[in-house]
Amino acid sequence: MRRVVAIANGKGGVGKTTLTAGLAGQLAAGGSRVLVVDTDPQANLARDLGYPSGDGGNLSLAITHGMPLEVERGVRDRLDVVPGGPALWDVPPAFTARGARGATLPGLKPALDKVRPEQKGSEKGDYDVVLIDTPPGEPILQELVFGAADFLIIPTRSDEASLDGLVVVAQRFAAARTVNPELTLLGVVLFGVRAGSTRMIGRVRTALEETLGDAAPVFPTSIRYLESAAVDMRSRGLLPHELTELHRSDTKKRLSRLREGAPAQTRDSLLSRNSSAEGLAADYAALADEVLAAMKARKGGAKRRLEVAV
Numbered sequence: 001m002r003r004v005v006a007i008a009n010g011k012g013g014v015g016k017t018t019l020t021a022g023l024a025g026q027l028a029a030g031g032s033r034v035l036v037v038d039t040d041p042q043a044n045l046a047r048d049l050g051y052p053s054g055d056g057g058n059l060s061l062a063i064t065h066g067m068p069l070e071v072e073r074g075v076r077d078r079l080d081v082v083p084g085g086p087a088l089w090d091v092p093p094a095f096t097a098r099g100a101r102g103a104t105l106p107g108l109k110p111a112l113d114k115v116r117p118e119q120k121g122s123e124k125g126d127y128d129v130v131l132i133d134t135p136p137g138e139p140i141l142q143e144l145v146f147g148a149a150d151f152l153i154i155p156t157r158s159d160e161a162s163l164d165g166l167v168v169v170a171q172r173f174a175a176a177r178t179v180n181p182e183l184t185l186l187g188v189v190l191f192g193v194r195a196g197s198t199r200m201i202g203r204v205r206t207a208l209e210e211t212l213g214d215a216a217p218v219f220p221t222s223i224r225y226l227e228s229a230a231v232d233m234r235s236r237g238l239l240p241h242e243l244t245e246l247h248r249s250d251t252k253k254r255l256s257r258l259r260e261g262a263p264a265q266t267r268d269s270l271l272s273r274n275s276s277a278e279g280l281a282a283d284y285a286a287l288a289d290e291v292l293a294a295m296k297a298r299k300g301g302a303k304r305r306l307e308v309a310v
């Protein structure tokens with residue numbers, strides 16, 4: 001059964017793209033067939049997953065003219081991508097112009113509905129999860145995504161300023177439910193949490209619950225703050241678990257060279273860097289499990305929806 005998940009927050013730089021890539025990679029590594037759709041004209045997802053960035057023209061035309069989507073196959077095992085890019089800037093004005101004339105445009109949902117993974121031999125079927133990365137602004141693009149999604153995940157930084165972005169996304173979410181009443185808030189992910197900030201996290205969780213009500217669970221696992229790994233991942237197009245593997249093999253090689261006479265502190269820093277990247281990879285693995293469990297729990301049971309006074 002296909003589940004379409006939007007990753008959105010009205011605020012920029014809160015981890016939407018990093019989280020989309022990390023979750024997608026983890027879910028695919030765990031055996032799910034995953035499609036990632038980048039609806040952001042900035043197209044940062046291309047860096048995080050390490051595929052060549054395009055202009056987003058195909059996705060833009062699929063939304064505005066009903067063109068069939070072109071899928072970048074095999075970006076990882078079981079992981080395909082519909083790339084974003086600057087042509088997506090054309091989408092909001094096209095909607096505004098058509099809206100003024102009372103006409104409608106195809107939108108994202110019909111195009112997505114037609115996309116299937118490569119059918120290999122007897123292996124038929126559909127994607128298990130479709131993850132959609134969204135831009136920070138551009139309400140029209142966000143609404144198109146909400147119209148095509150079953151679930152919403154909201155990442156937020158663990159500081160109080162970031163809560164402003166949540167209110168914006170909550171307002172858009174409430175509006176999107178009039179278009180798509182099936183859209184369900186899966187939960188909020190605390191992103192970039194610094195070690196030792198337990199009290200701060202507690203305050204943020206309380207504020208989130210007050211803003212979003214009990215229909216907005218905060219995932220138990222948060223993503224730890226680890227700038228060195230973040231820089232390495234984006235510059236090399238590596239996912240957290242891939243960075244860990246790289247560090248591991250790198251450390252092995254260098255340790256064997258160190259045994260032949262290099263200074264000892266290099267060895268210590270290598271080991272600590274390695275283990276902190278492992279911690280980050282473990283966060284993504286735990287979060288992916290929680291996301292899968294939350295989707296399963298919501299499938300049949302009573303849907304808890306976001307109820308906020310907006």
Ligand SMILES: Nc1ncnc2c1ncn2[C@@H]1O[C@H](COP(=O)(O)OP(=O)(O)OP(=O)(O)O)[C@@H](O)[C@H]1O
Nearest residue numbers: 012013014015016017018136192224225226227230
């Ligand atoms: N675990 C981490 N700890 C600290 N910083 C991180 C971590 N993971 C990613 N980052 C950094 O956080 C920044 C913002 O991440 P990201 O691009 O995912 O946010 P975004 O919400 O998609 O931004 P935008 O609104 O511009 O699309 C990036 O510079 C990224 O390298």
Ligand SMILES: [Mg+2]
Nearest residue numbers: 016017040044
């Ligand atoms: Mg982004």
